[in-house]
Amino acid sequence: MGCDGGMGSLADRGLKTRDWAEDARNDGSVTCGFTGLNSCCCADEDAWLERSSSGFAGLRGQPKGFCWARSLTSTVYHKNLVKLLGIRLETNVPLLVYEFIPNGTLYHHIHDKRSTVLCSWKNCLRIASEATLALEYLHSLVDPPVIHSNVKSLNILLDKKHSAKVSDFKASVLISPGKTHIADRVRGTIGYLDPKYLTTGELTMKCDTYSFGVVLVELLTREMPTQ
Template sequence: MPNDYACISVNSHCVAANNGPGYLCQCSKGYEGNPYLLNGCQDTDECALRKQNTKYKDLYPCTKGVCHNTPGSYFCKCKKGTKSDGTDFGCQSLHSPADKMVIGLSVSVTVVMALACLLLMQLQRKRHKKEKDEYFKQNGGLKLYDEMRSRQVDTIRILTEKEIKRATDNYNEDRVIGCGGHGMVYRGTLDDQKEVAIKKSKVISDDWREEFVNEIIVLSQINHRNIVRLLGCCLDVDVPMLVYEFVPGGTLSEFLHGAGCRSPIPLDLRLKIATQSAEALAYLHSSTSRTILHGDVKSANILLDDQLNAKVGDFGASALKSMDESEFIMFVHGTLGYLDPESFISRHLTDKSDVYSFGVVLLELMTRKRAIYTDNFNEKESLSYSFPLMFQKRRHLVMLDTEITDDAVMVVLENMAELAFI
């Protein structure tokens, strides 16, 4: 190329002159400026021009796409969900009208179903909450709240069923530590890591439901080292639940009669358990503002802690009476072999009923026989009947546990036997 070539700008070229010999310089397509100057031809930003004036939209088409400038040109990128060349025929949808209709219907149905599910869940939650509120009222929750506000009750904690389920791993069978005809007892761990025993009854009568909170109010005021402490309750369920302190050593019944290896139990330990249990019953009968009848005294309801101290528990069968009234309790709770004959016949429960049942527990401690046991002839016998009979014949020594029939302690055993019959 001759040194005197006039088109010195990059992106420029020459064209023949129209009116005589020679040539003219022009910037290449997509560039504009002065081709006779060094770097005089600069890139034309087609995308910017489209925004400045509508005439450029026809000159540089980009229908339904996104304009991107390039050196000397531009390209039109179709948006997501569309295809084709935006600079030519415009961007076209990837879906046909029929496809769009199907997609629209599908989305609409999905949205409607989701809204219906949300509405149903909301209605179920409201119904569930209403049901729980009704249970709470039926079980005396409002009355208990009033007592708590007036500080008549300040030691009871009201737990929700959700908290109870968390504590018992949703009533896991591995958590069961006791069961019977009336319900189950679970070992639970509350949110604060406190170990508790949760009593979940199967059914209750309407009469008992009415007295439930009254009994909780009285039992919450009990504070004795040999009585299992009531910690709380759950009222937002059909059958209310009780929450007690957890006593790790099991029951006296298991300690005396448990299966497996029979470990010796020294007399002083038996006397300690008897004394502590007696102190607990005496407290219930005479050391509170109103007499509290346990109603179900038996070795299975006397628990032992890790130091083998006795704790009288399970007040689910107890009833209350005023110290100033002679009115008897018109129902009887008990277990065969422990219930005194008078209460069984008259269907009247008194503090003497608890004392009688405790006498049977004393006999268990002395003999290590169950309240209803099997004799040498494989016959069922009642300890409360057979031992007094043998005592009258002065043959009761053969029924005593051989582990404690030492001559040095016979006086103590005789006194215990006599005490059991008072």
């Protein structure tokens, strides 16, 4: 198996991973919010694949976002963050294997009128609180702290029990407490971006706070952030 160090949990899956790799090459994948990276659902109910859309030759050829997502998600752990299970490096398309989150995105449940998950205010409050705990962990308990940089309802997934799992760390930045990061290019999603960050490129933890505030308004009003 082509697992990167410390990812023994994937080795136990053996030939299944080979099947996932073949499926991932051929399926119609859904873009995951970052140029050059895609995600796809696999047949195994416990895993989710994320792949680079371009081939690579060796580790040095991996897209920057892929390498960063691999590095970050293999070192942080919280019950409300999507868990990285392993890495597949033997194929022309590198793969990250995440735990499978079966109930889709918070965005789907907010805007699909057929969904009943958010009909209960208790559920709304719980999901918002769980996402808050994940961001608090990234900002306050990881050393150095992590700025997610792309907080939005599409990146908050719901598991079997409809608990929140924050995902997609390809735009994330490590930053020293109290420091400011000046981005070479603005990353994120229009409608959720902090206006100050959008105009100056100055990235702080407050940018995640602003974006999450937009998610809360979206959750309360059921309106699209761009409206």
